[in-house]
Amino acid sequence: xxxxxxxxxxxxxxxxxRQPSGFYRSVNPGTKLAVAALEVVAAFLLPxxxxxLLVLAVVLATAAAARxxxxxxxxxxxxxPIVGSILLVNLFLLPGASDPIARLGPLAPTWxxxxxGLQTVARLMAFSLAIGLVYLTTAVDDLLADLARxxxxxxxxxxxxxxxxxxxxxxxxxxxxxxxxxSRGMDTEGRIWRRARGVLPLAAPxxxxxxxxxxxxxxxxxxxxxxxxxxxxxxxxxxxxxxxRAIRWAAILALVVIVVLRATxxxx
Amino acid sequence: MAIELSAVRYRYAGASAAALVSxxxxxxxxxxxxxxxxxxxxxxxLCLVVAGLAPGVIGGRLEGSVRIDxxxxxxxxxxxxxxxxxxLFQNAATQLSNTTATVFEExxxxxxxxxxxxxxxxxRVWWALRTVGIELLAPRDPTRLSGGQGQLVxxxxxxxxxxxxLVLDEPTSELDPAGTLLVAAALARIARETGAGILLVEHKTxxxxxxxxxxxxxxxxxxxxxxxxxxxxxxxxxVELGVEPPAGVRLERAVRASGLEWSAALAEAIE
Numbered sequence: 001x002x003x004x005x006x007x008x009x010x011x012x013x014x015x016x017x018r019q020p021s022g023f024y025r026s027v028n029p030g031t032k033l034a035v036a037a038l039e040v041v042a043a044f045l046l047p048x049x050x051x052x053l054l055v056l057a058v059v060l061a062t063a064a065a066a067r068x069x070x071x072x073x074x075x076x077x078x079x080x081p082i083v084g085s086i087l088l089v090n091l092f093l094l095p096g097a098s099d100p101i102a103r104l105g106p107l108a109p110t111w112x113x114x115x116x117g118l119q120t121v122a123r124l125m126a127f128s129l130a131i132g133l134v135y136l137t138t139a140v141d142d143l144l145a146d147l148a149r150x151x152x153x154x155x156x157x158x159x160x161x162x163x164x165x166x167x168x169x170x171x172x173x174x175x176x177x178x179x180x181x182x183s184r185g186m187d188t189e190g191r192i193w194r195r196a197r198g199v200l201p202l203a204a205p206x207x208x209x210x211x212x213x214x215x216x217x218x219x220x221x222x223x224x225x226x227x228x229x230x231x232x233x234x235x236x237x238x239x240x241x242x243x244x245r246a247i248r249w250a251a252i253l254a255l256v257v258i259v260v261l262r263a264t265x266x267x268x
Numbered sequence: 269m270a271i272e273l274s275a276v277r278y279r280y281a282g283a284s285a286a287a288l289v290s291x292x293x294x295x296x297x298x299x300x301x302x303x304x305x306x307x308x309x310x311x312x313x314l315c316l317v318v319a320g321l322a323p324g325v326i327g328g329r330l331e332g333s334v335r336i337d338x339x340x341x342x343x344x345x346x347x348x349x350x351x352x353x354x355x356l357f358q359n360a361a362t363q364l365s366n367t368t369a370t371v372f373e374e375x376x377x378x379x380x381x382x383x384x385x386x387x388x389x390x391x392r393v394w395w396a397l398r399t400v401g402i403e404l405l406a407p408r409d410p411t412r413l414s415g416g417q418g419q420l421v422x423x424x425x426x427x428x429x430x431x432x433x434l435v436l437d438e439p440t441s442e443l444d445p446a447g448t449l450l451v452a453a454a455l456a457r458i459a460r461e462t463g464a465g466i467l468l469v470e471h472k473t474x475x476x477x478x479x480x481x482x483x484x485x486x487x488x489x490x491x492x493x494x495x496x497x498x499x500x501x502x503x504x505x506x507v508e509l510g511v512e513p514p515a516g517v518r519l520e521r522a523v524r525a526s527g528l529e530w531s532a533a534l535a536e537a538i539e
Contacts, residue, residue: 161367
């Protein structure tokens with residue numbers, strides 16, 4: 001793999017040789033991924049409330065210091081439909097629950113259902129916010145460059161990068177399609193059943209349009225020597241300081257310990 | 269040294285009819301060959317065949333011979349072809365790698381794929397940006413450009429591989445007049461300064477009249493007209509073939525039809 005020894009040696013402009021700055025944003029992307037993996041494992045494998053609440057506290061404190069709380073709030077909001085459905089299902093349908101809060105005709109919400117639902121929601125939030133914090137504090141190209149440096153193949157890197165970058169592009173395209181459908185008289189606002197009726201005319205063009213582009217994108221990549229053998233040249237590699245490496249290995253070690261303790265039944 | 273197509277017939281995988289039949293074509297370095305034709309006449313297919321992506325990447329059945337500097341495209345791997353013959357598509361957005369933060373890095377994507385030393389990548393990127401005339405765009409986000417700028421970035425990205433030939437599939441089709449002028453001027457400059465052979469598929473015959481040396485008109489996958497650009501673009505059969513003649517030709521016809529005299533001095537003044 002060819003890597004620029006220094007930006008100045010290679011004649012790279014500053015905006016290419018840039019290194020991220022600021023709390024947590026300057027941490028090596030691989031380290032952030034390792035920490036996020038530990039947080040996800042801890043949220044799901046540590047028993048009771050300890051795991052999810054501990055992870056949420058760490059993630060929120062880190063986000064506050066990195067000034068990314070608002071972004072995390074948006075991510076939390078996007079999970080609200082799943083959160084709502086988890087709460088409802090567990091509140092009314094948790095198997096074996098027999099401690100009703102009240103009777104609503106044939107339905108009986110239970111305390112244990114509510115408790116279990118809230119705990120599941122806490123785990124889900126810990127999971128999504130831990131991943132969201134990596135997304136909010138890491139430039140995609142920094143992440144890809146770091147993965148490439150660690151030996152991940154160019155196809156795998158491209159899939160990761162294109163998938164992440166596709167999110168805003170798809171949202172933008174969906175907005176255009178909604179506007180186009182509205183201009184043709186489709187009602188996309190108001191009551192929920194009206195919105196539901198508009199899902200198919202929205203989803204079909206988004207999905208089929210993306211699929212139709214795949215062939216052209218594939219050919220465009222081949223026209224740019226994507227399938228050339230050997231390692232890609234990396235114009236810039238994110239910094240990986242000793243403290244980043246120490247945190248990364250500590251996170252990996254803690255992750256392994258949690259998994260082993262859980263597998264051997266010592267975590268309850 | 270040339271791209272040579274001889275008795276080419278190509279059929280897409282799963283299709284019953286051939287998309288190209290009996291194609292004979294020659295593109296030499298430093299020449300611009302324009303390709304025109306109605307929709308579904310085989311123009312885009314011709315681009316894919318010339319660049320070796322059909323059948324190399326998308327499959328299908330190719331008969332006849334497609335040679336780039338004497339080497340059959342079917343015997344060459346896609347990344348090697350990319351260094352001989354660059355291909356630009358209609359839609360600038362689908363040509364972005366979607367993995368870069370700046371135009372500089374986007375243009376560097378191809379040379380980086382080749383594993384070239386960083387200093388050479390940097391040199392090639394600046395050369396491509398200068399040649400296309402978009403050095404000032406280098407720090408910009410490639411996903412936040414106008415259509416014309418995006419197409420120029422895509423063009424620079426292809427150029428950075430230093431191909432001897434360029435195949436351009438309607439590069440101005442999604443551009444407004446200002447964007448079309450930008451791209452046409454860049455193509456004229458590339459042809460003049462780099463000596464690359466350019467195969468330019470284009471609906472806008474004014475662009476062809478401006479920069480093409482020769483023009484080929486396709487009809488149902490076959491060559492219906494070919495020859496020097498000025499001759500073909502003034503051919504009265506052009507309209508029947510679904511191609512609108514350039515504005516200069518239409519004006520001349522209108523002047524003559526109204527009984528006025530068309531003079532060389534008038535043509536020069538209009539140009």
